[in-house]
Amino acid sequence: MKCPGQDMQYWNEDSIYEVDCPKCHKPVEFYKDDTNRRCHHCNHRFVNPKMDFGCAAYCQYAEQCLGTLPEEFAGAQDALLKDKVAVEVKRYFKTDFHRIGHAARVARYAETLGKSEGANVAVLLCAAYLHNIGNTSSGEEPENSTSAIATDILTRLKTKTAMLEAVCALLEKNNTAETDLALEIQLLDDAARLAVLEERCKQDDPVSSEEIEKIVAELHSNEARRLAETLLASASA
Structure with a gap:
């Protein structure tokens, strides 16, 4: 037809x-x-x-x-891949809504940071959704690594080889001359820290000044620091 x-x-x-x-x-x-x-x-x-x-x-x-x-x-297929990855991550976590919410928050910050810093947003967003998929909420040793599970998901989604390798390299923080992911590695780390900070701000026990100083000091980009300040100002309002 x-x-x-x-x-x-x-x-x-x-x-x-x-x-x-x-x-x-x-x-x-x-x-x-x-x-x-x-x-x-x-x-x-x-x-x-x-x-x-x-x-x-x-x-x-x-x-x-x-x-x-x-x-x-030509980049539309890569841009749409992040939506497919998001769906697969939700399926993987099933009813673990805390981890689903965390992945969504990391992806939201990753997109903001990626656009602000001129990073490869498609690769960054896919990695953001997948970055915590190999860990377990119980603390038990996972059967497969994050990279292995991510590879399985991306392969099932018929992801282009170059895209798959870039996402996995980012998840492994493996930067080479071929991948050139130094910026994306920093931004993924920033996005994860901002997501944790947002979650802590929503908890009943307030974030201590020592925790705040530690998180902000470990952020790499100016945009991440600005977002952290906005989060903290909103939490204290």
Whole structure:
């Protein structure tokens, strides 16, 4: 069966349209399934601004269906991977809502820090969700390491090899010239510390000044320190 979105029998009068070239502003005709076209006036090639690449972000047959995806959307599959990883982590923890909540908090801080510091957010977020998956709340020795469990999850999600290796390297804090994850390692550590600080601020017993000083002193980025100050100010209000 052909994808209905690409099958012309399902098209209507809005499926063929003109878009102004961003360079010379002359009209260029697009079919709804054109990923990009070249302007016949100035020879500038540009992406179809009306095309929805949503399905291509997760479909394993995207390139066969649409051809080579434009560079602007090539990272969409990696960006969407974090959502799939989040679902798998919830399934792994089952009813352990404390650990599910902790993973979500680490990921939230990781995303904020990653965007602020210009890090590889897709890799950072996947690692943030997975960073505590090999540990047990009871303190017992886990059957498999965090990296081994993460590898299993990412493999089942058909993650690209480069992405899988980068996430696992980040989880292992294994920075090499090939991975170049020094920044992401620091930010993942900051995100985990901020999540713990937020959880401590919500507990009945207040966070001691010694604990606060220790946590803040161990943060790497200025943005993490700013977030810590915001957390503490909110807790004391």
